[in-house]
Amino acid sequence: MCGIIGYIGNRSAAPILMSGLRRLEYRGYDSAGIALVSNGAVRVHKAAGKLFQLEAVLPKRLGGKLGIGHTRWATHGAPSDVNAHPHVSADGSIAVVHNGIVENSPALRARLEAEGVEFASETDTEIIAHLIARQEEQPIEQRVRDALALVQGTYGIAVVDSTRPDCVVIARKGSPVIIGIGDREMFVASDVAALVRHTRQVVHLDDGEVAVVDSRGYRTMTMDARPISKSPATVEWEDDAYERDGHRHFMYKEILDQPEAIDRTLGGRLDRQFHTAHLGGLNLEPGELLDVKRVKLLGCGSAYYAGITGAHLIESLARIPASAEPAAEFRYRNPVIERDTLYIAVSQSGETIDTLMAVQEVRRSGGRVLGIVNVVGSSIAREADGGIYMHAGPEVAVASTKAYTCSLVALALLALQLGRTRDLSPEQGRRLVEAMERLPADIEAALATEPLVKAIALRFAHCTSAFYIGRGAAFPIALEGAQKLKEISYIHAEAYPASELKHGPLALVDSRIPTVAALPHDALLDKSISSMEEVRARSGPVIALTHPGDERIAERADAVIEVPRTEDVLNPVVMAVPLQLFAYHCALALGRHIDQPRNLAKSVTVE
Ligand code: F6R
Numbered sequence: 002m003c004g005i006i007g008y009i010g011n012r013s014a015a016p017i018l019m020s021g022l023r024r025l026e027y028r029g030y031d032s033a034g035i036a037l038v039s040n041g042a043v044r045v046h047k048a049a050g051k052l053f054q055l056e057a058v059l060p061k062r063l064g065g066k067l068g069i070g071h072t073r074w075a076t077h078g079a080p081s082d083v084n085a086h087p088h089v090s091a092d093g094s095i096a097v098v099h100n101g102i103v104e105n106s107p108a109l110r111a112r113l114e115a116e117g118v119e120f121a122s123e124t125d126t127e128i129i130a131h132l133i134a135r136q137e138e139q140p141i142e143q144r145v146r147d148a149l150a151l152v153q154g155t156y157g158i159a160v161v162d163s164t165r166p167d168c169v170v171i172a173r174k175g176s177p178v179i180i181g182i183g184d185r186e187m188f189v190a191s192d193v194a195a196l197v198r199h200t201r202q203v204v205h206l207d208d209g210e211v212a213v214v215d216s217r218g219y220r221t222m223t224m225d226a227r228p229i230s231k232s233p234a235t236v237e238w239e240d241d242a243y244e245r246d247g248h249r250h251f252m253y254k255e256i257l258d259q260p261e262a263i264d265r266t267l268g269g270r271l272d273r274q275f276h277t278a279h280l281g282g283l284n285l286e287p288g289e290l291l292d293v294k295r296v297k298l299l300g301c302g303s304a305y306y307a308g309i310t311g312a313h314l315i316e317s318l319a320r321i322p323a324s325a326e327p328a329a330e331f332r333y334r335n336p337v338i339e340r341d342t343l344y345i346a347v348s349q350s351g352e353t354i355d356t357l358m359a360v361q362e363v364r365r366s367g368g369r370v371l372g373i374v375n376v377v378g379s380s381i382a383r384e385a386d387g388g389i390y391m392h393a394g395p396e397v398a399v400a401s402t403k404a405y406t407c408s409l410v411a412l413a414l415l416a417l418q419l420g421r422t423r424d425l426s427p428e429q430g431r432r433l434v435e436a437m438e439r440l441p442a443d444i445e446a447a448l449a450t451e452p453l454v455k456a457i458a459l460r461f462a463h464c465t466s467a468f469y470i471g472r473g474a475a476f477p478i479a480l481e482g483a484q485k486l487k488e489i490s491y492i493h494a495e496a497y498p499a500s501e502l503k504h505g506p507l508a509l510v511d512s513r514i515p516t517v518a519a520l521p522h523d524a525l526l527d528k529s530i531s532s533m534e535e536v537r538a539r540s541g542p543v544i545a546l547t548h549p550g551d552e553r554i555a556e557r558a559d560a561v562i563e564v565p566r567t568e569d570v571l572n573p574v575v576m577a578v579p580l581q582l583f584a585y586h587c588a589l590a591l592g593r594h595i596d597q598p599r600n601l602a603k604s605v606t607v608e
Contacts, residue, residue: 010186037065078123276430351379
């Protein structure tokens with residue numbers, strides 16, 4: 002969603018801000034802008050649309066060694082030039098960029114209007130600029146804190162003041178802001194992607210913190226002005242990890258990245274001696290693992306689907322009752338939090354607001370939460386009691402691919418460790434360890450199906466609807482396959498447990514609606530083949546995703562995609578890959594915006 006970048010130092014700020022904004026484009030946005038402080042004034046340039054539209058309105062010469070920039074994803078007020086950030090106070094001295102939502106904006110706006118303030122935009126953010134400007138003459142950080150004390154809602158903000166060309170002030174509540182430490186220059190951003198080109202040393206603000214950043218350092222404090230000291234962390238990823246490497250789309254690159262990414266998720270975590278996994282970051286003693294009576298997995302979208310597979314893995318391998326729930330539903334239904342339940346939040350970004358709030362809800366009630374997170378130092382990673390980093394590398398395309406499969410692998414490691422502290426035998430453990438070690442090669446083999454998958458995609462890309470079916474562990478394979486197809490190709494796709502077809506959806510099946518059937522060779526295969534027959538009997542084309550070796554499938558399906566067979570519980574990892582490629586090639590054939598599909602943002606940080 003929205004993105005923030007800021008710079009203070011000896012270089013011209015504008016090119017740094019623009020390149021930072023370019024790195025934030027992947028999050029999704031509909032307008033952009035920058036504010037530069039020079040010669041005692043704040044100059045703002047902004048435009049609706051994409052960055053090239055902002056570039057078109059930028060003057061040739063842009064002074065200023067201090068500035069802030071923003072990519073906006075409209076919430077309050079349509080995407081337009083005036084609603085784009087930065088927003089300035091009426092006297093022009095203060096400029097603000099903001100991620101988040103001011104929930105009490107109607108009341109604050111009315112109050113400011115009653116005082117005579119004229120608003121230039123419809124945004125909630127403009128309120129913050131006016132509130133800061135009207136605070137009494139005090140240090141800028143005090144004015145920012147006093148203004149924010151009136152704001153209800155969430156924010157990550159960066160503020161510049163024309164009378165203070167020596168600093169930028171940032172603050173955080175519910176939306177990330179970080180400081181990047183350079184050599185006699187400093188950066189601020191909402192996402193490491195925007196500053197990793199310049200530095201990998203960063204400081205993450207926590208909720209309720211404010212920082213004054215100048216070209217040589219930073220001071221951090223709480224909202225009630227208590228100084229706090231924070232130490233820098235090193236960003237795991239290099240700048241070139243954000244490049245497309247010559248591929249047309251980030252999504253494609255990220256699909257191809259999966260063997261290596263999974264290798265990193267596994268890295269050093271498998272134990273061949275005791276046939277188990279070692280997950281250093283869980284912060285749980287073996288005895289505490291034994292005390293876990295239930296597991297609840299939480300996430301949104303594909304991360305929730307990963308949670309469904311995780312629940313299956315944990316229940317199968319560790320025989321602990323486990324279930325998954327969309328984080329947004331969980332947090333609003335006043336859930337019973339139990340001490341002997343282990344809560345697991347799954348999130349690529351570590352910033353998804355509903356997942357973060359669910360984590361906070363569990364912790365507030367005394368529950369214990371692990372995070373399965375990709376972005377190191379992200380909010381969920383820091384809020385959780387412990388967890389597993391995916392180490393998938395940056396995922397730039399909106400549609401999750403490698404983070405999805407890496408989260409499944411992280412969950413499989415956890416299930417193995419939980420299982421081996423219980424009844425999973427050394428022999429079962431050994432088989433799983435070996436199967437996990439083979440996963441990168443299995444994924445390579447799944448990637449090799451691409452020419453076939455592409456041909457199938459070209460055959461079906463013009464359908465208007467598709468069904469995805471699977472049973473047991475294969476049901477979330479269907480869910481995630483349908484998710485990929487709809488989000489990037491805009492083809493309507495629905496996933497069902499195959500057993501549910503005849504309870505309703507079969508009424509829709511005809512020769513125009515293909516059904517993608519996930520058919521791993523597990524205990525439910527015969528039943529799944531029967532469901533496939535039901536579709537065929539209504540002239541529905543079937544695309545079977547399976548393993549080599551079952552004649553019945555080839556005889557009945559219109560197209561067959563075969564991937565290597567692995568341990569049953571690991572099939573969702575390997576089978577995800579051809580479905581990603583299928584969605585990709587359908588979307589490519591339809592000329593869609595694959596990396597930034599319409600209406601979607603990379604990380605959903607507002608409700
Ligand atoms: C789908 C997709 C989304 C995310 C969801 C959660 O391809 O990317 O459904 O999985 O928005 O995001 P994270 O994992 O960042 O919490």
